[in-house]
Amino acid sequence: MFISINQLNKQFLDKNDQPTTVLKDIELDIEKGEFVSILGPSGCGKSTLLSIVAGLTSATNGEILVEDKKITKPGKDRGMVFQEAALFPWINVIENVMFPLKKEMSKQEATAQAKKYLQMVQLSNYLEHYPHELSGGMQQRVSIARALAMDPEILLMDEPFGALDEQTRTRLHGQLEEIWIKTKKTVLFVTHSISESIKLSDRIIVMGTRPGTILTDIKVDIPRPRREHKEDMLELEEHVMSYLKKEIDKVVSEELNHETSH
Amino acid sequence: MKPAIKRIIFIVILVGLWELGSRLGLWTELILPSPTSVFTALYHGFADKTLIWDLIASFRRLAIGLTLALIIGTSIGILIAKSKTADDTIGSMLLALQSVPSIVWLPLAIMWFGLNDKAVIFVVILGGTFVMALNIRTGIKNVSPLYIRAAQTMGSKGIDLFIRVIFPASIPYVVTGSRLAWAFAWRALMAGELLSTGPGLGYTLSYASDFGNMSLVIGVIIIIGIIGSIVDQLIFQRIEKSVANRWGL
Incomplete structure (x- = not known):
């Protein structure tokens, strides 16, 4: 396994x-x-x-x-993508994607690798942009590229x-x-x-x-x-919902109890 | 109307009223010299280069003092952010030291270093160091855990994590710390020079006062104010703004 x-x-x-x-x-x-x-x-x-x-x-x-x-x-x-993009605001898009590669490859290799994955998420035109200049969806794509870049x-x-x-x-x-x-x-x-x-x-x-x-x-x-x-x-x-329904009801009733006990 | 135009009109009216009062003899030249006399005094000061030498001397002390304050302040800040023991001991003492105006150290500094440049630079260093250290500590402690977790999943740890993530993430606080350190250092410098020897803006101010040259006293006060606001608004506030923008604050 x-x-x-x-x-x-x-x-x-x-x-x-x-x-x-x-x-x-x-x-x-x-x-x-x-x-x-x-x-x-x-x-x-x-x-x-x-x-x-x-x-x-x-x-x-x-x-x-x-x-x-x-x-x-x-x-x-194990590459990780968080709910918030967690990009570093002080470096631009390509440098963010190169972040995990700095130690193990030359600058050229790292740049090529980063470009490859930024192309995969269709952001090749935004290499020099800074995170604050991108929309939430674009930021999240950069962070996916960053996780993938270290293969x-x-x-x-x-x-x-x-x-x-x-x-x-x-x-x-x-x-x-x-x-x-x-x-x-x-x-x-x-x-x-x-x-x-x-x-x-x-x-x-x-x-x-x-x-x-x-x-x-x-x-x-x-x-x-x-x-x-x-x-x-x-x-x-619907099949999945049948399992979750009980759980959601449990959470809701617990919250209600919590409320009334105060 | 643009704020800049409003400001200019305000200053013109203020100086106009001041000149008018002097012309009408509402106060004597000894109590409050007229704008014309102040301007003449400044003109002579710059013409015979004494004020230029003063500026150079003051900025030299400031540059040395502030640079050392920023370096020492950053080092202490990193130390107390990273070590709980250092924070419990040095950190709590910094707050006390920060509330002492640095000029009160001058008598001691004069005993240690003599009545010279070194004593003034010493109080300038004390003026800037503590506020820088406190800001660096806050900056490092406020780094988003998300950045740290993200960096850890990318194999960064220890000193690499500090240099590549924690320190750059706290840059907004480094900028604010530097701006406050400059403001405190500038005030400490002027106070130190007032009580010390020349050349220097503060020294010229006290010298002019000893000789009853009130025009020059006001002239130097104006120079000090202009330099202070230029550095603060044109340099530090701009850097602060662009950093805040990029860091998404």
Whole structure:
């Protein structure tokens, strides 16, 4: 197995120093080249799970193996795209994409590599622009190019299109799908949008909340391009919703209880 | 009407009223010399080059003092941002030191270095260092964790992370710190020169005052004000604005 997550648990200490379980007994195996969505309501720990795979957060117990090697810290084999583009405002677009390449290649090689991936996200005309001169969608494309430029085996995406408007998001879905087909990366894609996960992924991991657990693992068998199979997508959407409905109700009723108890 | 035009009209009216009052004899030349006398005094000062030498001498002290203040301030700022112990000890002391006007160190500085350039430069350094250090600390502590996490996923850590991400991310605070350090250093310089030896703008001011040359006193005050506002508005505010724009603040 390419990525294997074994008996992973994560606890935080809350305000009163009481341990709260964010992730409970997560078991997940992912094949090389798979596009896997992690879907769940807010607070289910899906972003925490991704952050642990990235090596930015440590697990309380359990382990994550990538090609049988245990993950303990961040590494260039795992590129990450955050919800906010996280570009560095003091350098221009191409320098941002070259950021991870500085140490291991000559300037020429790095420039060529950066240009290649900026072309892939169709931003070749914006090499000298600074991040503040780009729209949110363009910034996010630069950050995808930046993650791809270091040629990671795995691409981790934490609600990368969550802050964008609908049209931009739809366009970027198309671009991301193309890039994934072209580069054959293994993608872990965190989202709270059911339709987004159905549109993009091979598998959808549905997570429940408090504590965060895996509810079900759904294989998406709709042929690509999926926009030609609207009905199948709608049908699957309802199937996924049946799992999520309970979870969302749980969150809502908890919030209401919280409100009335004050 | 443009603000610049409003300002010019305001100054013209102010100087006009001042001249009128002097002409009408509302006050004597000794209490408040007329704009014409001030202008004449400045003209003579520049014609015989004394004011030019004063400017050169003052700027030399400022350049040395401010450069050292920025370097020392940045170093202390990085230290207290990175080390909790240093912050708990040196950091809390800086706040106290910052509230002491740096000119009060001059008597000590004169004892240590003598009545010369070094003593003045010392108070200029003290004037700029603390505010720079405090701003650098705030800047480094306020670097968005997102930048750091993003850089970590790209294999950056330790000193590389500091040089390529944390320090550049705090540039807006470096600029603000420098502007405040300049403002404090400039005031410390003038105060130090007033009480010290020449040449220098502050020294010429106190010298003119000793000889009852009030026209020159006002002339030098005007020069000090003009230089201060030029550096602040034309240089620092512009840099601050363009940095804030690019950093998306």
